[in-house]
Amino acid sequence: MKNYYFYFLVLLVLFGCNFKNSTEWISYNEDLEIKTNLDHSNERMRFKLIQSKYNDKNNWFKELNSDIYGFNEENYENLKSLILEKDIPSIQENIISGKLSYEKLVLFYLYRIKKIEFNQSTYLNSIISINPNIIEEAREKDKKKPDSTFSLYGIPILLKDNINYEGLPTTAGSALLKENIAENSFVTKKLKASGALILGKTNLSEWAYYFCIGCPLGYSAIGGQTLNPYGRKIFESGGSSSGSGAAISANLSSVSLGSETSGSILSPSSLNSIVGLKPTIGLVSRTGIVPISSTLDTSGPMTKNVIDNVIVFNSIMGFDSEDKYSKEKIEIDINKITNSSLKGVRLGVFKSLLNEPLYKEAIEKIKEAGGIIFEFDPPKIDFSGFRKILDVDMKKELPEYLSSYSKVDSAIKNISDIINYNLQDSLKRSPYGQGIFEGIVSDDTSIEEFKMLKVKLKKEGKRFFDESINKNSLDAILSINNYHAAYAAAAYYPCLTIPMGYRDSGLPTNLTFIGPSFSENKLYQLGFAYESLTKKRIPPLN
Structure with a gap:
């Protein structure tokens, strides 16, 4: 009889929990957790x-x-x-x-x-x-x-x-x-x-x-x-x-x-x-x-x-x-994507990343599937001024968003106003400071300099990839995570990132396919073929 009672309690615990009686969130003292992370590398x-x-x-x-x-x-x-x-x-x-x-x-x-x-x-x-x-x-x-x-x-x-x-x-x-x-x-x-x-x-x-x-x-x-x-x-x-x-x-x-x-x-x-x-x-x-x-x-x-x-x-x-x-809109060919393979594809790989074990392993898998790999060193480029583009754009465009969409205090019109608002309760509103916002406010880039920067950075971003793409007739270039995101951003080039495994520490790491503008169909074909071949994603255990 005791055993039946025990099993009844177990079932009650397992299946009796529903939205109405499930635990509510209760804020707790996190000081110990924060202290534990103070020496994080x-x-x-x-x-x-x-x-x-x-x-x-x-x-x-x-x-x-x-x-x-x-x-x-x-x-x-x-x-x-x-x-x-x-x-x-x-x-x-x-x-x-x-x-x-x-x-x-x-x-x-x-x-x-x-x-x-x-x-x-x-x-x-x-x-x-x-x-x-x-x-x-x-x-x-x-x-x-x-x-x-x-x-x-x-x-x-x-x-x-x-x-x-x-x-x-x-x-x-x-x-x-x-x-x-x-x-x-x-x-x-x-x-x-x-x-x-x-x-x-x-x-x-x-x-x-x-x-x-x-x-x-x-x-x-x-x-x-x-x-x-x-x-x-x-x-x-x-x-x-x-x-x-x-x-x-x-x-x-x-x-x-x-x-x-x-x-x-x-x-x-x-x-x-x-x-x-x-x-x-x-x-x-x-x-x-x-x-x-x-x-x-x-x-x-x-x-x-x-x-x-x-x-x-x-x-x-x-x-x-x-x-x-x-x-x-560009046309996406799902049938072509789902029937894609890596045989004969031409991919550029960064020589500087070949010491990364997961990257090297991914490249070997692609080679085994018939992919053709070209190692390269990108050209040295002038990428100075990238942050200035963001500063100038945000200084103008965030106030435009606030005036067009926001229902907040109408007295807050720009980034300076946001900074001052946050300073009224900085421990809650901006505990890590507002350094970038402060830099935006102090930026004095002229309209002419801004226009020249945009042209230069797009040209340099494209050159970073195009030298190898054009020389070797590449379908795409392979990177890791967001390592080359800024160059792709400046070039207006799309990027597709796919799980490629986990480091010894357990840290997830991805293989990133980068191609010329409007090459999303090709990136999806490559990504689908690589994903189907390797199936590297493992959902988090807990």
């Missing part, structure tokens, strides 16, 4: 704050339909095999067959978000807010089936919190914008037109990591410190699309959207072992995204695999008359 990992002083996680679920309370641990466990690590076509097949519904898909992710983000030993601070209407929207999607398994219809997506979505504040991680409800960005409209479900917003490096000097990647006043699921206080989360990287790696949503000026998709994708695309400038609109630089900014997909990346990218492209750099 990476200075940026020596945190001053981890938890947000502004964002109460318990508010995420308050407005959700009460029907969510019926979802429990048993439901969650039963759905795992249908959702975890599955690509969009597999999920859509499960929807079409009736094994899964969009409502259950959303409930699964909501439950998993609470399970991970409300646990003091597993939380990542990857999420800033949850769409309060997500359950009702999922039910609407369940009234019909997707037209194709390669459709984004009904698929939950997380947006980096510098991308406007009218259902939630767009904060850029700043306390100033904590209540900034703005009209949908162009890419949000494209996602909704494709039938995607906006699940919520992700944490980021505040102001897309163009705010403070030497501060931790993934920290924002609103979201707190984003943590890496492969080593929460061991490895950096990457930035600035930090929450997008951590959340997707931890399977908190199907896919996500990040943004990049120079490395902000490539870095967190690499350090969280996911796939990220930094597109050619102009293929994805920036309208309604908190800016750094219209010269170099872009949004891009962050996903667990290449095919999901293709599906999201195909959904967000499109000409936008309000974006002066906008280009017409």
Whole structure:
């Protein structure tokens, strides 16, 4: 009899937990954790704050339909095999067959978000807010089936919190914008037109990591410190699309959207072992995204695999008359991508990186698959003045965003005003200082110098890659993580980063494919073939 009673208690613990009676988030004293990291070998990992002083996680679920309370641990466990690590076509097949519904898909992710983000030993601070209407929207999607398994219809997506979505504040991680409800960005409209479900917003490096000097990647006043699921206080989360990287790696949503000026998709994708695309400038609109630089900014997909990346990218492209750099959509050939191979492809590799074991191993795998490798040293180029482009653009364009979209105090019109606002409570609003913002204010670059810099840096960025591309008729160049992100940014060249393994420490590392402007189709073919050959992504264990 005692044994039956014991098993009953076990079952009650395992399956009795649901949204209504599950643990709420309780802030705790983090002094010991911060002290422990004070001697971290990476200075940026020596945190001053981890938890947000502004964002109460318990508010995420308050407005959700009460029907969510019926979802429990048993439901969650039963759905795992249908959702975890599955690509969009597999999920859509499960929807079409009736094994899964969009409502259950959303409930699964909501439950998993609470399970991970409300646990003091597993939380990542990857999420800033949850769409309060997500359950009702999922039910609407369940009234019909997707037209194709390669459709984004009904698929939950997380947006980096510098991308406007009218259902939630767009904060850029700043306390100033904590209540900034703005009209949908162009890419949000494209996602909704494709039938995607906006699940919520992700944490980021505040102001897309163009705010403070030497501060931790993934920290924002609103979201707190984003943590890496492969080593929460061991490895950096990457930035600035930090929450997008951590959340997707931890399977908190199907896919996500990040943004990049120079490395902000490539870095967190690499350090969280996911796939990220930094597109050619102009293929994805920036309208309604908190800016750094219209010269170099872009949004891009962050996903667990290449095919999901293709599906999201195909959904967000499109000409936008309000974006002066906008280009017409390029055609993505999914059949060509899924039938691609590495046989006969011509790839350039940096001689200086050949001492990296994972890079060398990836190259050998490509050779074995029939790829042709060309080792090269890039030419020395004049890359001085790169930061000035960002300074000049942000000094002009952030005030334009504030006046066009922001509902904050109308007295705050520019970066100087933001600095002064933060100084009123600097321990909470800017604990790592505002060094970059202060530099922007003091910048005195002339319009003529700015124009010349843009021309020079684009020319030099292209020359960095083109010398080898043209000489050897290359399909792409192979890099690591975001090592050459700035050169690709200046050249307007797209980059696709794919998991290539883990260092001895456990740190995720990616292989990054870089090609000429508008070569996304070729990069996806190469990336899909490499991913299929190596299958290096291993989801974080805990």
